[in-house]
Amino acid sequence: MERVYNFSAGPSMLPIEVLKKAADEMTNYNNTGMSVMEMSHRSVAYQNIIDKAESNLREIMNIPDNYKVLFLQGGASTQFAMIPLNLLNKSQKADYVNTGAWSKKAIAEAKKYGEVNVVASSEDKTYTYIPELNKESFTKDADYFYITSNNTIYGTKFNELPDVGEVPIVADMSSNILSEEIDVSKYGVIFAGAQKNMGPAGVTVVIIREDLIGSCIDITPTMLNYKTHSEKGSMFNTPPTYSIYVAGLVFEWIKELGGIKAIQQKNEEKANLIYKFLDNSNLFKGTVVKKDRSLMNIPFVLPTDELNNKFIKEASQKGLVNLKGHRSVGGMRASIYNAMPIEGVNTLVSFMKDFEDRINGM
Numbered sequence: 001m002e003r004v005y006n007f008s009a010g011p012s013m014l015p016i017e018v019l020k021k022a023a024d025e026m027t028n029y030n031n032t033g034m035s036v037m038e039m040s041h042r043s044v045a046y047q048n049i050i051d052k053a054e055s056n057l058r059e060i061m062n063i064p065d066n067y068k069v070l071f072l073q074g075g076a077s078t079q080f081a082m083i084p085l086n087l088l089n090k091s092q093k094a095d096y097v098n099t100g101a102w103s104k105k106a107i108a109e110a111k112k113y114g115e116v117n118v119v120a121s122s123e124d125k126t127y128t129y130i131p132e133l134n135k136e137s138f139t140k141d142a143d144y145f146y147i148t149s150n151n152t153i154y155g156t157k158f159n160e161l162p163d164v165g166e167v168p169i170v171a172d173m174s175s176n177i178l179s180e181e182i183d184v185s186k187y188g189v190i191f192a193g194a195q196k197n198m199g200p201a202g203v204t205v206v207i208i209r210e211d212l213i214g215s216c217i218d219i220t221p222t223m224l225n226y227k228t229h230s231e232k233g234s235m236f237n238t239p240p241t242y243s244i245y246v247a248g249l250v251f252e253w254i255k256e257l258g259g260i261k262a263i264q265q266k267n268e269e270k271a272n273l274i275y276k277f278l279d280n281s282n283l284f285k286g287t288v289v290k291k292d293r294s295l296m297n298i299p300f301v302l303p304t305d306e307l308n309n310k311f312i313k314e315a316s317q318k319g320l321v322n323l324k325g326h327r328s329v330g331g332m333r334a335s336i337y338n339a340m341p342i343e344g345v346n347t348l349v350s351f352m353k354d355f356e357d358r359i360n361g362m
């Protein structure tokens with residue numbers, strides 16, 4: 001079988017150039033006589049790999065010097081606990097915005113360690129929009145303010161950061177990190193599981209302002225303390241060596257394409273092709289409020305479940321796979337991360353058009 005256009009929400013497509021490079025280097029990395037998988041994490045060769053991954057990430061995201069970059073395990077989900085354990089250290093209060101299942105999980109976890117104030121929610125309409133934020137409702141002395149910057153399941157994203165004064169903003173960027181330019185200095189902590197837009201599953205990137213490290217609450221397990229990992233350059237224990245290596249290849253790939261600015265343009269072009277089609281279709285419908293639409297995850301529906309299923313099945317036969325929406329929302333979802341080529345999006349839109357013509361002609 002040929003390679004397909006994989007619209008999976010995660011793990012998801014990786015750039016073909018990255019996969020080929022990893023394949024080339026699979027059995028003998030840079031004349032070391034071994035695979036990266038077989039290499040001691042304490043070796044010079046591996047130290048160079050992780051150092052280069054970090055410096056390339058710093059360069060493409062323009063990460064200021066007073067931020068640490070950590071390569072951790074446990075997925076984005078472990079951050080739901082690490083954030084409160086490390087940051088709930090003054091008022092023991094935090095503000096959260098509930099924009100979907102991932103926010104909800106983060107809220108439930110934080111409640112174990114302190115007082116959580118949910119300042120806004122879009123649960124009333126199945127998270128199809130980003131709620132208005134009213135500064136009056138914010139906790140003045142909150143230890144942090146938490147958002148999920150892109151909501152993978154529902155296809156919404158924050159286009160504006162709330163005005164929180166000195167309170168550090170924590171953002172779960174699992175599904176939109178590296179997709180568009182952001183100003184890292186506006187955040188206290190950014191975290192993201194790699195398997196959506198950065199690399200294979202197994203590594204979670206944490207970008208954290210230095211002053212937020214070192215005041216975890218007493219019960220924090222050693223492995224969940226940011227200080228443990230920042231003091232040891234993410235090598236307190238064995239890091240996910242191969243996942244970091246592949247993520248490093250992805251950072252290099254972005255650099256060679258002209259950085260995040262260039263990637264963002266491509267992402268906007270790709271998303272617009274689908275949104276434009278949805279807005280002009282009399283059959284397909286986008287499910288998200290226009291101003292809050294994601295660049296990465298695009299959910300849409302047909303008038304009946306029968307048609308949804310027919311569409312998903314026929315698309316799959318054409319090599320357009322994993323278009324089924326999340327089980328909690330149904331319909332379809334096209335995840336078009338950085339690695340999805342524009343040809344994949346064009347093929348999808350042509351197929352949607354063809355499907356619509358056939359149904360309308362019946």
Ligand SMILES: *Cc1c(COP(=O)(O)O)cnc(C)c1O
Nearest residue numbers: 075076077102152172174175193
């Ligand atoms: C996928 C996802 C997660 C969960 O990531 P894991 O690495 O599987 O724990 C959390 N937040 C968002 C926004 C996601 O898209």
